[in-house]
Amino acid sequence: MTDPICIEAIHLDKRYALGSGTLKALDQVDLSIAKGEFAGVVGPSGSGKTTLLNIIGSLDAPSGGSIRVLGTDIASLSHREAARLRNLHIGFIFQTFNLLPVYTVYENVEFPLLLRRMEAGRRKKLVMEALEWVGLADRADSKPAQLSGGQSQRVAIARAVVKQPEIVLADEPTANLDAENSHHVMRTMVQLNRDLNATFVFATHDEKVIGYLRRKITLVDGTIAADERS
Amino acid sequence: MLLPTLALRNLLGAGLRTWLNVVSLSFSFVAIIFLQGMYDGMNEQAVHASVGALYGGGQYWHERYDPYDPLTLPDAHGPLPASLESLIRARQATPILIRQASIYPGGRFRSILLKGIAPDQGILTIPAAALQGGDGTIPALIGARMARNSGLKPGDAVTVQWRDVHGTFDAADVTIARVMRTTVQEIDNDQIWIPLEQLRRITDMPGQASLVVLRPGARAGGTVAGWTFKDRSYLLRDIRTLIRYKSVGGSVLYLVLLFLAMLAIFDTQVLSVFRRRREIGTLMALGMTRTRVIGLFTLEGALHGALAALLAAAYGIPLLVWVAVHGYGVPQGTDSFGLAIGERIFPVYSAALVGGTTLLVLLVTTVVSFLPTRRIAQLKPTDALRGRMS
Numbered sequence: 173m174t175d176p177i178c179i180e181a182i183h184l185d186k187r188y189a190l191g192s193g194t195l196k197a198l199d200q201v202d203l204s205i206a207k208g209e210f211a212g213v214v215g216p217s218g219s220g221k222t223t224l225l226n227i228i229g230s231l232d233a234p235s236g237g238s239i240r241v242l243g244t245d246i247a248s249l250s251h252r253e254a255a256r257l258r259n260l261h262i263g264f265i266f267q268t269f270n271l272l273p274v275y276t277v278y279e280n281v282e283f284p285l286l287l288r289r290m291e292a293g294r295r296k297k298l299v300m301e302a303l304e305w306v307g308l309a310d311r312a313d314s315k316p317a318q319l320s321g322g323q324s325q326r327v328a329i330a331r332a333v334v335k336q337p338e339i340v341l342a343d344e345p346t347a348n349l350d351a352e353n354s355h356h357v358m359r360t361m362v363q364l365n366r367d368l369n370a371t372f373v374f375a376t377h378d379e380k381v382i383g384y385l386r387r388k389i390t391l392v393d394g395t396i397a398a399d400e401r402s
Numbered sequence: 403m404l405l406p407t408l409a410l411r412n413l414l415g416a417g418l419r420t421w422l423n424v425v426s427l428s429f430s431f432v433a434i435i436f437l438q439g440m441y442d443g444m445n446e447q448a449v450h451a452s453v454g455a456l457y458g459g460g461q462y463w464h465e466r467y468d469p470y471d472p473l474t475l476p477d478a479h480g481p482l483p484a485s486l487e488s489l490i491r492a493r494q495a496t497p498i499l500i501r502q503a504s505i506y507p508g509g510r511f512r513s514i515l516l517k518g519i520a521p522d523q524g525i526l527t528i529p530a531a532a533l534q535g536g537d538g539t540i541p542a543l544i545g546a547r548m549a550r551n552s553g554l555k556p557g558d559a560v561t562v563q564w565r566d567v568h569g570t571f572d573a574a575d576v577t578i579a580r581v582m583r584t585t586v587q588e589i590d591n592d593q594i595w596i597p598l599e600q601l602r603r604i605t606d607m608p609g610q611a612s613l614v615v616l617r618p619g620a621r622a623g624g625t626v627a628g629w630t631f632k633d634r635s636y637l638l639r640d641i642r643t644l645i646r647y648k649s650v651g652g653s654v655l656y657l658v659l660l661f662l663a664m665l666a667i668f669d670t671q672v673l674s675v676f677r678r679r680r681e682i683g684t685l686m687a688l689g690m691t692r693t694r695v696i697g698l699f700t701l702e703g704a705l706h707g708a709l710a711a712l713l714a715a716a717y718g719i720p721l722l723v724w725v726a727v728h729g730y731g732v733p734q735g736t737d738s739f740g741l742a743i744g745e746r747i748f749p750v751y752s753a754a755l756v757g758g759t760t761l762l763v764l765l766v767t768t769v770v771s772f773l774p775t776r777r778i779a780q781l782k783p784t785d786a787l788r789g790r791m792s
């Protein structure tokens with residue numbers, strides 16, 4: 173029996189106004205990703221990887237076609253509904269980590285749970301659990317400025333997975349990391365994918381990341397050029 | 403409680419930037435309250451001094467008496483009616499007779515008002531007791547301004563010329579018995595106080611007066627024929643009008659201080675929204691709605707006001723209380739203010755002033771904090787995450 177479809181895009185278009193003309197970032201993209209996949213959208217810069225991830229994550233709206241995430245039509249969502257979808261079901265990992273600078277590691281990871289108004293005791297348990305997963309429980313009181321790049325990205329991973337989302341979107345998660353930290357981070361995510369059965373979707377052109385992917389979707393000029401599974 | 407918790411966390415986490423704003427805003431808090439308190443204290447002092455030295459609990463004016471029209475003065479006198487006499491006998495009122503006169507200090511001519519007051523009166527704070535006695539000449543009491551302007555000092559004799567009730571000129575020397583220091587110019591400038599009975603005698607106006615000052619709470623029953631009652635609020639209306647005009651000037655200063663403080667908050671907020679674009683994008687990606695992000699940033703700005711109020715209370719209350727107890731020395735030359743101001747002003751901080759200022763500053767801080775955050779409403783999460791403004 174196959175896993176249920178988690179993300180489904182049909183003839184997905186995204187155009188941006190550029191001067192007097194338009195730029196097609198995504199062009200008739202058809203894609204479906206099942207629950208629990210460890211997939212990556214790969215391709216050169218400007219191929220539309222980040223745009224696709226942003227639309228999946230309801231941070232952006234498509235210009236044409238349709239995209240359903242966990243059964244929800246992204247185009248039909250209001251700002252409030254999109255925010256709710258992100259808070260409840262989607263975790264984000266960014267290239268630049270995007271940790272909140274004045275918060276401690278603990279507070280950064282706790283943040284998505286605060287937005288859910290989760291009770292303090294349960295919140296603490298989940299935060300410490302997530303920090304254990306990424307091996308940073310002992311740095312809970314540190315500020316982001318006191319962490320290395322690899323540690324910062326692991327905190328970002330803990331923040332993305334602490335709410336145990338169905339989907340984790342990672343945009344160039346190793347771009348600012350050295351080789352050792354890149355492998356460490358990727359191994360952490362492989363482990364979490366296995367343990368949590370969350371769907372991981374990457375946008376990357378980093379060969380080190382590509383090596384870990386079980387599915388590689390190649391995007392060129394906004395269209396899917398190849399879709400390979402290993 | 404989520405937004406307040408996060409806002410406080412962000413604010414405290416911002417460290418020095420927050421405290422610079424809070425400290426400068428707290429200065430504005432204290433300065434606004436101090437300056438308004440000084441104004442209120444000055445005004446209260448002026449009213450209190452004027453009531454004590456001049457107006458008492460109200461006055462009965464002879465029907466022809468008009469202090470704003472000097473031409474009425476020659477006829478503004480009359481015998482005291484029985485109802486006022488009985489108040490005077492009961493020491494509930496004191497009569498004052500006012501005549502125009504001239505003096506020649508150092509050979510120069512000077513127009514003055516000659517005022518008669520009972521030396522044993524106990525209603526006004528004028529030191530009339532100094533008019534008791536006198537060794538053959540008429541004892542006189544003048545104010546410090548009058549002494550300065552005319553060059554007179556205690557013990558000096560000066561010739562006074564007046565007209566009696568029949569219009570006949572007469573003259574005599576008066577001896578300065580005392581120079582009184584008073585903040586009330588209306589009992590000082592260009593006037594000489596002498597014993598009432600002596601003024602009545604030299605002007606041939608026995609038992610007459612121009613006005614009668616009442617002790618607070620005293621009042622003649624019914625209307626008094628030929629005399630008009632002027633209550634305290636009528637008598638103080640000029641001072642109150644002056645205070646009103648002065649408080650407009652005070653409000654301008656108040657607004658300038660408030661404006662400067664708000665400019666700092668506005669500037670911080672504009673910078674904050676601009677500098678924290680990526681953070682705003684992250685908050686949205688983590689599931690915060692735009693409305694909540696705007697609420698968070700607005701609250702952060704508004705909390706500057708709340709923290710400033712706490713800080714201002716910490717050092718401002720002891721400071722302001724100290725000034726209220728010990729007063730604030732006023733430099734010489736403050737007479738030009740036109741109010742009865744003492745050598746020290748004791749500020750008055752009413753609950754309305756402190757509460758009103760606090761509420762106003764908090765309200766304006768909140769509004770000023772909100773305005774720049776409206777940019778967030780137009781901000782796309784994807785642009786914010788890239789550190790761009792939409």
